[in-house]
Amino acid sequence: MLLAGIFILTGIYALYFARDFVMPVVLAFLLALMLTPIVRFLKKRGMPEALSATLLVLLSVGAIGSAGYFLSGPVVQLANDAPAIGRRITARLSELRHPFEKFVEASHQVEKVTETAQEPGVQRVVLAQPGIISQAAGNLLSGATTAAITFVLSLFLLASGTLFYEKIVQSFTRLSEKKRALRIVYDVEREISRYLLTVAIINAGLGVVIALGLWALGMPNPAVWGVAAAALNFLPYVGALATVLLVAAMSLISFDTLSYALLAPAFVVMCNIIEGQLVTPLVVGRRLEINAVAIFIAVAFWSWLWGFVGALIAVPLLVIVKVFCDHFDSWSNVGNFLSAHQGQEQAEIDAETEASRAGTTA
Known part of the structure; x- marks a missing residue:
């Protein structure tokens, strides 16, 4: 261990x-x-x-x-x-700022006291940060x-x-190991390709529907929000929430009345609920459903490790791990934990329990 x-x-x-x-x-x-x-x-x-x-x-x-x-x-x-948008959002949400103004003022006073409490002969060292242009150029090159x-x-x-698969199979000596390795490789390929293609098509359709709906509501730049919804929907839970918050922020500064401004985020929420609760489970199926706790942990871990790209690939990597675990008896408990539904043994135990209760009642 x-x-x-x-x-x-x-x-x-x-x-x-x-x-x-x-x-x-x-x-x-x-x-x-x-x-x-x-x-x-x-x-x-x-x-x-x-x-x-x-x-x-x-x-x-x-x-x-x-x-x-x-x-x-x-x-x-x-x-x-962005600066003008920030000022307009701040103005629209000014009523919600009043309870926090005293807290912000107190924090500013603490900062002033800390600055004045420094010794007069002590120099403050500030590390120069790279400029925005250099950071953008570095990120673009990377x-x-x-x-x-x-x-x-x-x-x-x-x-x-199939050359890559042949090399994997050739690394084993026994025929049974070769067959097992080939079966695992093809199962991983089939499941992950089906999952990625299906989710990509569903997310693209979601982006188109959201873009058309926001265009009908008069939202500016609906294509941008449609693409953002399609890309962010690869992030379970967090992506849909980020899309709703972005659309809500832009809707607040785009429309005059608050009631009409809430229509755009409400429409996005409705689309995400239909996609998450009806479309994706129906199309993807229960075989590749992953435990919500495992998804949250995987997204948090890979986003910490590799940032936004890590968060995007967290669920596909989790699907690969689940497929591997389903082929090994020693890892069956891990595969059962990653699954969103009960294992076969637990389902049989529950069925026997219900049957015994029904017999006792009778």
Whole structure:
């Protein structure tokens, strides 16, 4: 147990400090798993794997680039208007600030007392922070490098076909181990590709519906909020809440009356409830339903480890872990914990208990 704990802590340490390398590799594998069924479908129709992989990767890059180009104008405009938007939101919420004004004033007084209590000969050292432009340039370069590694590696994985799987199988010596490894690999591919494709299509549909609904309500820049809703919905629970808060903030400064301003966030809440409670469970099915506690822990952990990208891939990685655990008896308890429904044994015990109670009552 001690060695296992040391190994886990060392692995977390390595994942944190090697995130610039490991993160695009993980993203590439997830993207390749999602697009593999399409490549195989096209292969059955006579298209070579290298050609179909290249077309799919180029289409993905083109779609993301086109969306970024068309949305860059409204996003830049929102960024430029951020100070004015903040002042207008503050003015609309001024009634809610009165209970906290005394607390804010007291904190300012404490800061003044702390500053005046310093010795007269002591110099204060302030570390110079990098400018906004340099930070933005660094983030842009890092994001471009991550995207390049992700798409190029996913292209190689898709174009190689089953070569990667063959290498995994060849690493085992016994025939039973080869069969088991191949079964696990194909199950992971099937489940994660089905999950990612399904969730991506559902989120895209949710974004379109929200964009059209906000456009009908007269909300400015409805396409931006539709794309934001589709992207943030990959974050369980937190993404939907963030979308509602953003839309509510913009709605407060866009409409004159408070009652009409609440229509936009109410519409977003309704769409998220329908998607989360009806559409996704019906389409995805119960096989890949994950325990809400496990989802929350995974999102919190990966967001701390890799930021926003880590939060996006937390649930797909959790699905992969669950599929692995379902193939090993020694890890069945972990798979049962990750599952959102009761295990088969517990269901049988509950059924026997209900039957015995019914017999006793009779």
